[in-house]
Amino acid sequence: MIKGFIFDLDGVITDTAELHYEAWKKLSDDMGWFFDRELNEKLRGISRMDSIKVIMDHNKVSLDEATVEELATKKNDIYVDSLDTMTEEDFLPGAKELLTHLRAEGFSVALGSASKNAPKVLQQLKATHYFDVVGDGNSVEKSKPAPDIFLFAAEKMRLPADNCIVFEDAEKGIDAAKTGGFYSVGIGPEERVGHADLRFDTMKEATLFEVKSFFSDLF
Structure with missing residues (x-):
């Protein structure tokens, strides 16, 4: 599940x-x-x-x-x-809505980013409260395509990899998710993230309804 x-x-x-x-x-x-x-x-x-x-x-x-x-x-x-120029207006279309739905339905949510500035970005977006766990470039030594950052996030959420879905827009990120045993959703073109379990061109299309429909046997 x-x-x-x-x-x-x-x-x-x-x-x-x-x-x-x-x-x-x-x-x-x-x-x-x-x-x-x-x-x-x-x-x-x-x-x-x-x-x-x-x-x-x-x-x-x-x-x-x-x-x-x-x-x-x-x-x-x-x-x-x-x-410093970033504001709440800088969420990608659909991202804030998805995070809000996940919070409402009681899912655990983590960030798994290679960026060491992730906490600052979340602060600028006023998005910190959406995340139970923040895994960033300071959390692990090996960056993607090693799965370490996702494994770190899953461990902090006290969940096994196969209880989690990773959202990624990078080829190396999907590689990391697959290596770690996670389900994956790719955001972006086929040639970059087509090897994800499920792919959307944009975050706006990646609604919780669509994700649940595709992974219906896992919810």
């Missing part, structure tokens, strides 16, 4: 993707590195340190670990400053 829901943050609850893109673009421009939207897509769902290494690899750049960490921190500072 499904008793818990675990949500990724970026691209599922809200879309901070543009803010991330602008921060990586500024850092790359400052460093004289190539960075565009196509390369940015490769960063979807992975940690900050993994992201900067993808950019460096693309630019055939090698730096010592201390410098890499310094640059990753610089990018994060640019991004965090931009979060």
